[in-house]
Every structure is written in C-alpha cells, then in structure tokens.
Amino acid sequence: MTDSHHLELFQKIAPILKENAIGVDASGEFPRASIDAFLGSGLAGLISATDVGGLGQGPRAAVEIVEQAAQLCGSSAMIIQMHYAGTAVLEKFGQEGVRKEIAAGKHLTTLAFSERGSRSHFWAPQSTAKKVDGGVQLDAHKSWITSASHADSYVWSSQPLSAEGMSTIWLVPRKTDNIEVLGTFDGLGLRGNDSQPAKATGAVIPEGNRLGEDGGGLAVMLETVLPIFNAMMGGVGSGFMQAATNATIGHVSKTGYAHLGNELRDLPTIRAYVARMKNKSDAARTLLFDAVTAMETGREDAMLRVLQCKAVCGETATEVTELAMRVCGGMAFRKDVGVERTFRDARAGTVMAPTTDQLYDFIGKALTGMDVF
Numbered sequence: 476m477t478d479s480h481h482l483e484l485f486q487k488i489a490p491i492l493k494e495n496a497i498g499v500d501a502s503g504e505f506p507r508a509s510i511d512a513f514l515g516s517g518l519a520g521l522i523s524a525t526d527v528g529g530l531g532q533g534p535r536a537a538v539e540i541v542e543q544a545a546q547l548c549g550s551s552a553m554i555i556q557m558h559y560a561g562t563a564v565l566e567k568f569g570q571e572g573v574r575k576e577i578a579a580g581k582h583l584t585t586l587a588f589s590e591r592g593s594r595s596h597f598w599a600p601q602s603t604a605k606k607v608d609g610g611v612q613l614d615a616h617k618s619w620i621t622s623a624s625h626a627d628s629y630v631w632s633s634q635p636l637s638a639e640g641m642s643t644i645w646l647v648p649r650k651t652d653n654i655e656v657l658g659t660f661d662g663l664g665l666r667g668n669d670s671q672p673a674k675a676t677g678a679v680i681p682e683g684n685r686l687g688e689d690g691g692g693l694a695v696m697l698e699t700v701l702p703i704f705n706a707m708m709g710g711v712g713s714g715f716m717q718a719a720t721n722a723t724i725g726h727v728s729k730t731g732y733a734h735l736g737n738e739l740r741d742l743p744t745i746r747a748y749v750a751r752m753k754n755k756s757d758a759a760r761t762l763l764f765d766a767v768t769a770m771e772t773g774r775e776d777a778m779l780r781v782l783q784c785k786a787v788c789g790e791t792a793t794e795v796t797e798l799a800m801r802v803c804g805g806m807a808f809r810k811d812v813g814v815e816r817t818f819r820d821a822r823a824g825t826v827m828a829p830t831t832d833q834l835y836d837f838i839g840k841a842l843t844g845m846d847v848f
C-alpha cells in the first residue's frame with residue numbers, strides 16, 4: 476500500500492460527494508449517497524488497525540481525508556470526522572466485533588459528548604449511569620449528536636458509575652430502547668449533518684460496553700479524542716478555505732466589466748484580497764500539519780499545537796470565507812459561485828467544542844504556567 480492509497484480511494488468517491496453537496500445543503504437531508512460511498516470505499520476503516528481489517532493509518536491520513544471532503548461537501552466531512560473521532564476511542568477500548576464492523580464499512584459511529592446541562596464543556600457531563608439488573612442505565616439530555624438518526628452507535632459520556640472522576644465513556648448502540656432522537660436539524664451551515672439532540676430515559680446497555688475505566692472519561696477525551704478531533708477540525712477548516720479561495724480565484728479570473736474591457740482580477744484591491752486569502756489559508760494549513768508532525772513525533776509542544784491548530788484553522792476559515800463573500804460581490808450571495816456555502820459551513824468550526832474562545836483560554840493558561848483543565 477502506498478502512502479497516498481487513502482487519497483486514491485477518496486478520489487473514487489469524490490464525484491459522489493461533489494454531485495450531492497448542493498442538494499444536501501438545500502434540503503438539509505443526510506448525505507446518504509455520499510456516506511454510503513464512503514462506507515463502501517474502504518475509508519471507514521482508515522484508522523482501524525490492520526488486524527481487524529482496517530488500513531492502519533493515523534491522524535495525518537484522517538486530516539487529509541476530511542480536508543478533501545470539506546472541499547466538496549461540508550456536511551459529509553463533518554460526519555466522516557465524527558466517525559473517525561469515535562473510531563479512535565473504539566479502536567483503543569472497544570471490543571473486536573465493533574472494530575471489525577467499522578473496518579468493513581458496516582458501522583458508522585459518532586460522538587455524543589455535548590449535553591443540555593454542560594453544553595460545550597464536554598469534560599463535565601451531567602447525564603448519569605447507574606447499575607441495574609441486566610446492565611447499566613443511562614439517563615441523558617444530549618444536545619448535539621452529528622449523524623444522530625443515522626449512526627449505528629454513539630460514543631457517549633456520562634458521570635461515572637461509582638468511581639471518582641468526572642466522566643465515563645460508553646458505546647451506545649443507536650437503536651437502544653428508550654433513546655429518542657429529538658427534532659430535525661435545520662441549521663445555518665453543515666445542513667445535512669443530522670446534528671440533533673437526543674434523550675435517554677432509562678436506556679439500558681451492557682456493562683461491557685464501557686470504553687476505558689469507570690471515572691476515566693476525561694483521560695479518554697483528552698488523550699484519545701482531543702488530538703485527532705482538533706486536528707481533523709483543522710483539516711475541515713483548511714478544506715473550506717481552499718474551496719473558498721479556489722472558487723474566488725475562478726470567479727475573479729473570468730468575470731469582468733464590458734465597458735472597461737477588463738476582469739475583476741485587474742483591480743489591485745481584488746488581487747490583494749485574493750493574496751490575503753491564500754496567505755491566511757496556507758499559514759493555517761502549515762501550522763495544522765506542524766501540529767500533526769508534533770503529535771506523530773511526540774514533540775514537547777504537541778499539546779500546545781493541538782490546541783492551536785483548531786483555533787487557528789477554525790477562526791481563519793471564518794475570515795477567509797468572509798473575504799470570499801466580499802471579493803465575489805453580489806454574485807457571492809448566489810449559490811452558483813460556490814462560496815456562500817463554505818461561508819455558512821465554516822461558522823461551525825468556531826463553536827464545535829472546544830470552541831475557539833475556550834481554546835484561547837486553554838492556550839493562555841498553558842503559556843502562563845497555569846493548569847489547563
């Protein structure tokens with residue numbers, strides 16, 4: 476297998492994501508055809524170990540795939556990135572059966588961390604777990620779950636069963652009795668990603684579905700989820716920036732003023748904005764892949780870079796897509812230029828937990844010698 480094998484696999488499904496993206500955004504429907512293509516492509520098991528049938532790749536490959544996907548369909552990119560984030564936990568703590576199903580493309584998973592009570596403070600779930608006859612009873616008000624009605628499982632946080640600590644993580648099959656997905660998602664951006672609240676009222680799962688130690692949820696979140704999640708969110712932001720920049724370059728290079736006989740690119744202001752978009756995108760992407768290298772090599776500043784890469788790519792994606800709207804003028808409001816969807820989709824990157832403002836606080840604490848969490 477070559478280093479770019481995963482990118483070759485992605486190229487086979489890229490036309491399906493591209494073809495469906497506008498319809499998914501318009502209808503707000505889950506991108507079923509795109510996600511079925513993803514599941515059937517071999518990429519569902521991208522970061523699954525080879526001994527369960529996966530491709531055995533790490534965060535770099537996951538970032539590269541979601542970055543490519545985000546250039547075509549933001550909703551699909553977010554669904555894929557949540558699947559990889561859940562898979563990272565299941566690979567480390569899950570049973571062989573579910574790991575094999577993921578590697579075979581028969582199982583889509585996602586994260587269910589955010590709650591009505593703790594909101595974006597994912598490290599402090601208010602939902603509960605208690606031992607009952609036949610297993611563990613979960614009661615929860617989850618506030619956002621990507622792929623809520625379509626995932627096969629949720630990687631779910633609760634307060635601990637009996638141990639000390641802030642949380643415990645569970646594998647919860649979506650079709651567990653007494654779990655109800657509430658409403659439909661009608662969002663500003665990422666409109667097809669089926670991010671809905673869900674309520675568990677006495678939902679019972681086997682105790683063997685625990686992922687990691689009882690009370691060890693924070694360690695799972697910080698050590699297993701946060702690095703790959705933040706890097707992938709950076710990759711999604713990078714994909715939005717590249718898509719917006721390329722669409723803008725295309726627009727200003729072929730649109731002009733008949734009475735002047737020129738194109739938009741003949742205006743120095745327009746060229747300067749395009750240059751700023753490219754500079755910002757490339758600077759953010761360079762930091763992102765430096766974060767990935769820091770993670771891979773265990774560099775001393777790896778955690779700092781992990782915190783930075785989501786903040787920088789998320790925030791810069793909002794700036795670059797805003798510039799795209801400005802440069803493309805009134806035409807930017809129309810869907811055919813292709814920048815307004817990236818503008819809307821990119822807003823989510825700053826509010827996905829850890830949010831940009833939380834990351835600024837964490838980074839500031841780290842830099843001034845305070846405890847981050």
Ligand SMILES: Cc1cc2nc3c(=O)[nH]c(=O)nc-3n(C[C@H](O)[C@H](O)[C@H](O)COP(=O)(O)OP(=O)(O)OC[C@H]3O[C@@H](n4cnc5c(N)ncnc54)[C@H](O)[C@@H]3O)c2cc1C
Pocket residue numbers: 557585586587588589590593594595596618619620621622662664665668670823826827828829830831832833836
């Ligand atoms: C499209 C989409 C998909 C999602 N998918 C999932 C999913 O699959 N799984 C999942 O678990 N969650 C998911 N989420 C939820 C997401 O991770 C956040 O938890 C959620 O967006 C936070 O929104 P809130 O209104 O609860 O924020 P709040 O917690 O109410 O925050 C409001 C504001 O306060 C700021 N703030 C809060 N704390 C601090 C602080 N300490 N310092 C500085 N500022 C602070 C925040 O930055 C924000 O600006 C999704 C969200 C979106 C938008």
